[in-house]
Amino acid sequence: MSNNDIKVPDIGDFKDVPVIEIFVEVGDTVKAEDPLVSLESDKATMDVPAPRGGVVKSIAVKVGDKVSEGSVIMRFDDAGAAGAPAEAAKPSVSAAPAAVSAPVGLAEVRVPDIGDFKDVPVIEIFVKVGDTVKAEDPLVSLESDKATMDVPAPLSGTVQEIRAKLGDKVSEGSVIIVLSTGATTPAPAAAAAVAASAPSVHASAPAASGGIDEAAFGLAYAGPAVRKLARELGVDLGKVKGTGDHGRIVQADVEAYAKGGGKAAESAAPKSSGAGAGVGGIDLLPWPKVDFAKFGPTERKELSRIKKISAANLHRNWVVIPHVTTHDEADITDLEQFRVQMNKELEKSGVKVSMLPFMMKAAVATLKKFPEFNASLDGDALVTKNYWHIGFAADTPNGLVVPVIRDVDKKTIPEIAKEMSELAKLARDGKLKPDQMSGGTFTISSLGGIGGIYFTPIINAPEVAIMGVCKSYWKQHSSDGKTSSWRLTLPLSLSWDHRVIDGAAAARFNVHFANILADMRRIMF
Secondary structure, eight states: OOGEEEEOOOOOOOOSSSEEEEOOOTOOEETTEEEEEEEESEEEEEEESSSSSSEEEEOOTTTOOOOOOOOEEEEEEEHHHHHHOHHHHHHOOOOOOOIISSOOHHHHHOOOOOTTTSSSSEEEEETTTTTTETTTTTTEEEEESSSSSEEESSEEEEEEEEOOTTTTTEEETEEEEEEEESSSSSHHHHHHHHHHOOOTTTTTTHHHHHTTOHHHHHHHHHHHHHHHEEEEEEEOOOGGGOOSSGOOOOOOHHHHHHHHHHHHHHHHOOOOSSTTTTTOOOOOOOOOOOGGGGSSSSOOOOOOHHHHHHHHHHHHHHHSSOEEEEEEEEEOOHHHHHHHHHHHHTGGGOOOOOOOOHHHHHHHHHHHGGGGSSSSEETEEEEEESSSSEOOOEEEEEEEEOOOOOOOOOOOOHHHHHHHHHHHHHHTTTTTOOGGSSSEEEEEOTTTTTTOOOOOOOTTTTTTEEEOOOOOOOEEOSSSSOOOEEEEEEEEEEETTTTTTOOHHHHHHHHHHHHHHHHHHGOOO
């Protein structure tokens, strides 16, 4: 009978959400609101509860399957359905809205992917417990030194619990809100179901007093059903090592910990052997501790958040990637004349073109000719990308950031210049969003008119190369050793990952890049 099919309820705009855990087996007897399976999108973890009591006859999904609203996940047998409350067994839609048409469960809302940011402070909370929210409504606002970002509701529901407060520092995966999902104004039966399925902090006070760290418990990577089980067993999730995907804590982990297996799992975890452990396995000597004040006056100033983040990334990239830098130069005399003329023609549009958009176009043409430079290492495999998103280093009062221009191959020089100007302003104002700094395939670091001739730019992992350019200068050139002329010369410094690229390829890349800048008509070939 079709009414024995248990389907995925309304989960907002999500489609193809993976099943990450199955809580029942064929033959199990379940009660209404018992969790059946757990789903996880990139924004939230949610359990699908039983809409009524019954006996599990068959399970239509397995861990890893992707489901959407209306997907059949399992079937209850007739006997189980007959034993359920009469109104739940009726096929009439109007007779069973609370049990079938508007199933209620709990969804943990996590901080989504916010790039390389960690420990970002919560600066505003837009909701309170009991509020009804729609998908994409803002829940909290986070602010790093690079950007201010709102975390939206991944689906509609009612705010059941707020796990973050102003000033708390969160990272990707941190639980900030728990939503009760289903009808926005649930019937009494549905409301009762929410209360029954919600993890009760007060009811578990004796367990909490037994040594549960509530802060660590709240941040543990686990779904609502696993949290409820942990409360019932008095297990501190903050101490449990997850064996699910990406370290997620599953039901078996909690049960094993409760039986004494948790300590063994903890002791099996690798221990850090020193300051350098975890950076390519290199064990570094401790940093020298010096009292500088005994040598003369000093002043202490804390690094900005952006410099702290940059320092960690740069250190990792420099230590892990075997850098080599190849230097060359490009004759940009004709290109500079063309650029000046272009700016006169574009004057009324408000767009001003620097040399950088031309370099981006030259980079794309060169990357297409040498695709191993538009790639990333993934273990022992090289992933070559068939898109060209070029990052550019932007200097801000708080430090260096790298906005990304997407699909440079599809944009004109004025379009690139306009987008660069907009992103650079957002960078200076600290309002760049994470997605505006991610996805780059190659980076250009330009010191512009500041000065210098050559330098060694550090590769922006997981990219495998970066182009550094300095201030152009006039230099005498001679093609035959007899006559010479003054040419505007742009110094080029290409750093490359020697695990992927060899010296001959790097030299050819630089030569091709320089030739295109000398005559942009080469892009057509």
